[in-house]
Amino acid sequence: MTDKQNTKITEIGSLGKQALIQRLTQNFETRNQSTAKGLENDAAALDHSQAQTVVGTAIMVEGIHFDITYTPLQHLGYKAIALSMAKVVAMNALPKQIMVSMAVSSRYSVEALDELFAGIHRICLRYDTDLAGCDITSSMSGLTISVTAIGSADKNRITGRGGAQVYDLLCASGDFGSAYAGLLILEREKATFKANPNFQPDFASHEYVLERFLKPEPRTDIVKWLADNDIVPTAMTNVADGLADAALHLCNTSHCGCEIYEERIPIDYGTSHVCTDFGTNMLPVSLALNGGMDNELLFSIKQDDYEKIKSCPNIAIVGHITEQNRGAIMVTPQNTAIQLTSQSWNPSK
Amino acid sequence: MTDKQNTKITEIGSLGKQALIQRLTQNFETRNQSTAKGLENDAAALDHSQAQTVVGTAIMVEGIHFDITYTPLQHLGYKAIALSMAKVVAMNALPKQIMVSMAVSSRYSVEALDELFAGIHRICLRYDTDLAGCDITSSMSGLTISVTAIGSADKNRITGRGGAQVYDLLCASGDFGSAYAGLLILEREKATFKANPNFQPDFASHEYVLERFLKPEPRTDIVKWLADNDIVPTAMTNVADGLADAALHLCNTSHCGCEIYEERIPIDYGTSHVCTDFGTNMLPVSLALNGGMDNELLFSIKQDDYEKIKSCPNIAIVGHITEQNRGAIMVTPQNTAIQLTSQSWNPSK
Numbered sequence: 001m002t003d004k005q006n007t008k009i010t011e012i013g014s015l016g017k018q019a020l021i022q023r024l025t026q027n028f029e030t031r032n033q034s035t036a037k038g039l040e041n042d043a044a045a046l047d048h049s050q051a052q053t054v055v056g057t058a059i060m061v062e063g064i065h066f067d068i069t070y071t072p073l074q075h076l077g078y079k080a081i082a083l084s085m086a087k088v089v090a091m092n093a094l095p096k097q098i099m100v101s102m103a104v105s106s107r108y109s110v111e112a113l114d115e116l117f118a119g120i121h122r123i124c125l126r127y128d129t130d131l132a133g134c135d136i137t138s139s140m141s142g143l144t145i146s147v148t149a150i151g152s153a154d155k156n157r158i159t160g161r162g163g164a165q166v167y168d169l170l171c172a173s174g175d176f177g178s179a180y181a182g183l184l185i186l187e188r189e190k191a192t193f194k195a196n197p198n199f200q201p202d203f204a205s206h207e208y209v210l211e212r213f214l215k216p217e218p219r220t221d222i223v224k225w226l227a228d229n230d231i232v233p234t235a236m237t238n239v240a241d242g243l244a245d246a247a248l249h250l251c252n253t254s255h256c257g258c259e260i261y262e263e264r265i266p267i268d269y270g271t272s273h274v275c276t277d278f279g280t281n282m283l284p285v286s287l288a289l290n291g292g293m294d295n296e297l298l299f300s301i302k303q304d305d306y307e308k309i310k311s312c313p314n315i316a317i318v319g320h321i322t323e324q325n326r327g328a329i330m331v332t333p334q335n336t337a338i339q340l341t342s343q344s345w346n347p348s349k
Numbered sequence: 350m351t352d353k354q355n356t357k358i359t360e361i362g363s364l365g366k367q368a369l370i371q372r373l374t375q376n377f378e379t380r381n382q383s384t385a386k387g388l389e390n391d392a393a394a395l396d397h398s399q400a401q402t403v404v405g406t407a408i409m410v411e412g413i414h415f416d417i418t419y420t421p422l423q424h425l426g427y428k429a430i431a432l433s434m435a436k437v438v439a440m441n442a443l444p445k446q447i448m449v450s451m452a453v454s455s456r457y458s459v460e461a462l463d464e465l466f467a468g469i470h471r472i473c474l475r476y477d478t479d480l481a482g483c484d485i486t487s488s489m490s491g492l493t494i495s496v497t498a499i500g501s502a503d504k505n506r507i508t509g510r511g512g513a514q515v516y517d518l519l520c521a522s523g524d525f526g527s528a529y530a531g532l533l534i535l536e537r538e539k540a541t542f543k544a545n546p547n548f549q550p551d552f553a554s555h556e557y558v559l560e561r562f563l564k565p566e567p568r569t570d571i572v573k574w575l576a577d578n579d580i581v582p583t584a585m586t587n588v589a590d591g592l593a594d595a596a597l598h599l600c601n602t603s604h605c606g607c608e609i610y611e612e613r614i615p616i617d618y619g620t621s622h623v624c625t626d627f628g629t630n631m632l633p634v635s636l637a638l639n640g641g642m643d644n645e646l647l648f649s650i651k652q653d654d655y656e657k658i659k660s661c662p663n664i665a666i667v668g669h670i671t672e673q674n675r676g677a678i679m680v681t682p683q684n685t686a687i688q689l690t691s692q693s694w695n696p697s698k
């Protein structure tokens with residue numbers, strides 16, 4: 001996805017609020033029967049029949065969660081939705097509807113919002129999800145996107161953060177640290193460009209980590225694979241602020257500890273490559289533990305499901321659940337135990 | 350509700366994100382059986398059984414929707430929730446859960462957020478609603494609160510904006526223009542205070558309009574009254590941006606027109622009093638049509654329900670539905686027809 005050059009610039013104020021919302025949402029068609037009443041109403045009415053409804057929210061703030069100088073607007077729209085969907089996915093449910101609230105300054109043109117909604121449209125199509133509500137308001141500065149994602153699942157399959165038991169296997173989807181590695185590259189190229197505006201950013205060989213940062217995907221494939229293989233995790237959480245934070249979160253809610261084996265943590269070659277680029281002080285495992293923004297899943301399963309799970313190429317068994325008094329630790333290849341710690345207030349990730 | 354003087358100031362950054370969220374949400378207990386999984390998870394799981402789920406969102410941005418110089422934080426928390434609940438109520442459903450996402454700058458202390466959440470707690474208790482999710486992130490400047498309200502109702506009772514038929518009666522709850530009148534008073538006193546900091550703001554005799562602006566209530570009483578009296582509106586909408594905008598919205602979605610009788614529009618004495626204060630150019634009916642922020646309901650019912658509805662002291666019959674080609678008009682006491690127009694992009698209201 002690339003932003004196309006807009007030749008026409010329409011000020012947001014030149015359209016009425018409803019006309020703007022109608023323009024931005026006109027290509028969105030209802031795809032799910034459960035979207036009983038959608039965009040044209042004050043709220044959305046959903047019919048999830050016997051299933052439970054799962055609702056997750058995510059908020060993205062310009063200057064905190066994204067830098068518009070290197071974030072194509074289509075990607076931004078895509079990512080805002082992906083992050084909210086990830087909350088629903090982390091409950092072992094599939095997203096079916098999204099509702100978008102935006103606060104936008106007059107610095108943005110209608111055409112810019114068109115781009116943003118092209119990204120939203122794209123992810124809705126890809127994940128068969130309906131835009132069931134859209135509200136837009138002003139902001140003093142910049143852009144804030146708040147998304148509510150709604151899904152449903154049989155109540156016996158919905159998985160919370162509490163429920164992990166001692167001896168359960170700890171599993172993870174995807175790889176860790178790569179989104180943060182992508183951010184490092186973007187920030188470096190931006191700084192170089194600032195110093196020398198004639199400088200041409202060089203993103204060669206970093207495509208994977210850049211995509212991980214700019215355009216994350218909700219792991220609905222994992223939810224489907226678990227259902228197809230009749231596995232219900234005992235506990236599950238979204239990995240948004242690093243693997244360490246996610247493990248602590250799951251352990252705290254489940255009143256247990258965990259052991260994660262360093263060599264089992266999936267780290268992509270591209271992440272290691274970025275670390276090499278940046279010098280010897282930056283370790284790939286640090287990015288995995290604390291980098292954040294991976295948008296992956298961490299979950300525990302019963303030992304009985306081991307044979308099934310080891311066949312899934314997209315899931316790694318990274319450790320196991322222990323008694324609470326053991327704490328949450330990472331074991332190095334040299335068999336040293338390191339207490340996992342969550343970064344304090346750093347919500348920019 | 351008044352903000353108490355905080356003697357202790359704790360920087361948000363001194364707590365971890367999870368510790369902050371836990372502190373702010375510790376007094377919230379689950380009150381609804383339908384809140385199957387709540388705060389401690391990535392998303393909320395809700396069990397609305399056979400009923401449909403209704404989801405509404407509202408976003409409030411500092412400097413646009415509220416001015417912290419005259420908005421007590423408890424009221425702000427209360428109002429943010431009330432506005433999102435109003436979206437659910439406008440579908441003829443009762444709110445059961447809310448999810449709060451906030452972006453907050455370091456200018457706010459933990460104690461300030463305590464105040465905000467005291468207001469959120471208060472409205473949750475008042476309307477038997479559960480806080481089912483809470484996420485907090487940073488902002489570059491100021492405070493943005495995004496709230497998702499979730500409710501449920503039998504699908505035969507859920508009412509959208511489309512569905513009004515010719516000859517239906519057009520009904521409204523509460524009164525119009527008073528919230529905007531409250532805002533005018535607050536802005537006037539603020540301007541006077543700026544010019545002379547020794548000036549003591551004078552709010553005497555304006556209590557009602559101030560409360561209407563600072564602390565609106567979702568009209569769950571109307572939803573309950575309609576259910577008790579076995580009335581299902583044919584169409585319904587939230588009045589957020591003035592009566593004219595709401596009427597146009599309902600008519601456009603229902604493909605109809607309407608006639609509203611000026612003398613039937615409920616206007617409180619306090620609103621007229623403010624208009625008198627501000628001079629002869631300001632007409633109470635203009636505030637009612639275009640003022641906004643009333644947080645009331647506009648809805649259409651079948652003529653057959655006339656006998657029932659006329660007995661409800663909180664509902665006024667303001668007009669009736671016409672053919673689409675008649676347009677949406679207001680008829681003055683002099684029998685002049687005035688086309689209703691919605692204010693263009695002015696989302697600060």
